Amino acid sequence: MKMHFAVIVAAGSGLRMNSETKKQYLLLNGIPILTRTVMAFCTIEDIGKIILVVPENDMEYCKSNLLEPYGVANKIYLIAGGNRRQDSVFKGLKYIRNTLAPGTEAVVLIHDGVRPFVDQDIIRNCIKNVIPSAACVPGIGISDTVKQALPDLSVQKTISREHLYLIQTPQCFYLKPILAAFEYAIKTSFWGTDDASIFEHFGGKVQIVKGSKLNIKITTPEDLSLGELYLSKPRDTVSN
Secondary structure, three states: OOEEEEEEEOOOOOOHHHHOOOOHHOOOOOEEEEHHHHHHHHHOOOEEEEEEEHHHHHHHHHHHHHHHHHOOOOOOEEOOOOOOOHHHHHHHHHHHHHOOOOEEEEEEEEEEEOOOOHHHHHHHHHHHHHHOOOOEEEEEEEOOOOEEEEEOOEEEEEHHHHHHHHOOOOOEEHHHHHHHEEEEEEOOOOOOOOOHHHHHHOOEEEEEEEEEOOOOOOOOHHHHHHHHHHHHHOHHHHOO
């Protein structure tokens, strides 16, 4: 038997947003960013459980203000996060392992709580293409010129953008190998910039599938304005 889980990580403080309200709780056209993200995963029938990782002191707030009013509380399992994103993801993975029935195989999608525009095609493609020996991550090819700079911001060289990708979430793994990768990262004091980099550090293979330019991570006021702009236009007029 195989089950699919989502771990949505939203335990950060959001300092770059310059707001008293944590970025994941800010409203995006009247609905909290994190609620929109959760709703995107609730529509995927293959996903049996969604583990939502939030700051420990915010668990009741999230339940009362972000989940119950929008009818998405039943499928959600709230747990407290850690000091860093990597700690929070590890807690989510261990929660799944500890609640998994014997003999059950698990596939896990790890997603940023502040990526509310993830679409069903990306989620389903990640699930479809993940295999036990490799991770599956969405990405988009870089179209801008890429330059490497020195500390004083003078250009050192121009880097070929061929075969370069901007990687997004959800990032999809089988549970056992990604848990082993996180445990190895702790043993070797490795801190990754995303979950796939932790898997790579462990020696795992990562496969890229098509992402979307709309699948933005909202971390700054400019990102929030861009999100509002996306929502103001019909989806078929906004190019991926």
